Amino acid sequence: MHSPRSARPVRALAATLLVAALALAGCGSGDDDKSTTSASGAKAAAPDAAQGAAGSGAGGASRSRATVPRLTGNAIIRTASLTVRVKDVPKALEEARATAENAGGFVGSENxxxxxxxxxxxxxxxxxxxGKYDEVLAxxxxxxxxxxxxxxxxxxxxxxxxxxxxxxSQRAAVARVRELMDRATGIRDVVALEGELNTRQxxxxxxxxxxxxxxxRTTLATISLSLSAAPVKRTAKENGPGFVDALAGGWHAFVTLLRWIALAIGATLPFAVLATLLVLLWLRAVRPRLSARGAAAPAPLPAAGAVPGQEERGERD
Structure with missing residues (x-):
């Protein structure tokens, strides 16, 4: 039989070995967990790397989209055209100038x-x-x-x-060409790079x-304003014209008639003068000459075989 004292060292050794085995198992499981975690992280990082590679190979369009600046608001071009009828154009013009200048604007052109x-x-x-567009319009x-x-x-x-x-993008391209020019050593390279730089510039x-x-155009709105003088209002009553209106209308008609008569006389006067001269020429020169020619014409000769005495007797009978 074994004594109790000899069994204690064996039990202590067995316990020590068990503790060491558990420790080794714990270390192995920890390493497995770390490897699993790193593998999963690599798998998760692989799509990101692939996406990054795809994005880098997409070209200038992807780069430009990545560098597009974002605006805080919409860029809008505002224009308006106004036609206003006023009583005093110079006064209204001064008011329009003052309105534009007080709003922080200016007059672009004037006619x-x-x-x-x-x-x-x-x-x-x-x-x-x-920002003052609506206020200035009102x-x-x-x-x-x-x-x-x-x-x-x-x-x-x-x-x-x-x-x-x-x-x-164009500024970056110009900067790259300038860097290449600084590094270039041959004359041909320098000349080619200068041409490229001029084009990009x-x-x-x-x-x-x-x-x-x-x-x-987006910062300043454009307003075209037309100011016209109002026509003079009539003082006549709305119920119809009175005696003064009728008299003024008759006088206007009479003056108009005289104007037309004067125009007609002026149009026919050259022809009337020419006709008068022709009549006077006929009466004073042509007609007297025709009469004198008729009076100086010879008497008709007697018929052949007729006796002058017989003709006289016949006339007496």
């Missing part, structure tokens, strides 16, 4: 003249900030009687975004000009 009826007429183009309509109004709003947000993106300037034009 003053008179219409067929002799009324003064002024046409001017106002440029006002887009103020201009209040200067007189509104005759006609047309307004238009054009959304050019897509054009603004496209031009901004192209400007950014010209394209960039054209895009910048278009960008500035869009910014100007």
């Amino acid at each position: 003053t003249g008179r219409d067929a009826g002799g009324h003064e007429r002024t046409r001017l183009v106002l440029r006002v900030p887009a 103020a201009l309509e209040g200067t007189g009687t509104l005759v006609e109004r047309t307004s238009r709003a054009e959304d050019v947000t897509d054009q603004v975004v496209d031009v901004d993106s192209r400007v950014k 010209a394209d960039l300037e054209a895009l910048l000009a278009r960008q500035a034009a869009l910014k100007d």
